[in-house]
Amino acid sequence: MDREGRGDSTGTADDDLAWELLGSTIDYSCPGFDVRRDDVRLPDGTETDYHYVDEPPAVVVLPFVARDGGREELVVIEEWRQAVGRVSHGLPAGTTEPDDDDLAEAARRELAEETGYEADSVEPLLSSEPINGVANAVHHYFVARGCTPTGEQDLDFNESIRVSTTPYDDLFARALGGELRDGRTLLGLFAYAQHHE
Structure with missing residues (x-):
């Protein structure tokens, strides 16, 4: 460490x-x-x-839901980002709490709070320091499988988030096409593609 x-x-x-x-x-x-x-x-x-x-470490989740025919879909969020003045499309993510000893459990919590979905399984993908020239942020990525909607969102007072699902291939194509700008989402999608090609 x-x-x-x-x-x-x-x-x-x-x-x-x-x-x-x-x-x-x-x-x-x-x-x-x-x-x-x-x-x-x-x-x-x-x-x-x-x-x-x-800032505290963060978790980023690639939450997959199973659909008929085996097509993979991701639970995705749209969130207002004041720093850039627009809605950002991407993956659920959130900062850890001081007593978070288990990052996988933190990923489960953030997924549930931001989307209302719970996962059957959560596995680590990678960790990154996205902007280590200006911040000590560390992002820990997890792949969540078997995600199902089980409750309501439990958002912080300053979070404005809309939830939907989208086919993984469609989201990946949008990333390659330059439509997605969120760095956490881009890294997560590209890392997942590299590990599962």
Whole structure:
């Protein structure tokens, strides 16, 4: 684990590229993430500071529902994204809680909360650091099988989400065609395709 306990420690402090951490503090805090300032010493001895988004790990779910004829469909969401000013089409995802020791259970919870669907099985796919130049975010991807609608959504106050299902092949074609912009969804679809070709 790295110093935040979030992932792989490849490129540790004994690497000659490593920056020495002198101190760390939160400059700004809001629901969902903080802005952290690290005081660091660079390899050439220069002392400076570095700001980045500090947020909990997240889970991203590829939730498959079985349809007649064996055709695979995914449970997908449409969600308003204020940062880009539009509705984003993609996969259910959410941040973990401090007491989440089991990421697969966190994936089940986020799937249920955002979509009202529950899964028979949940298996890990991959983990990624999507924007590690500006954030310490780690996204853990899971494939959920046997998903069925069992309840109502349980959304956070600032979530606006519409749920539907779509054939996997159609969503993958939209990804290849440039219609989908959500990075988490693109990586999940491409990783799934690579692992299941």
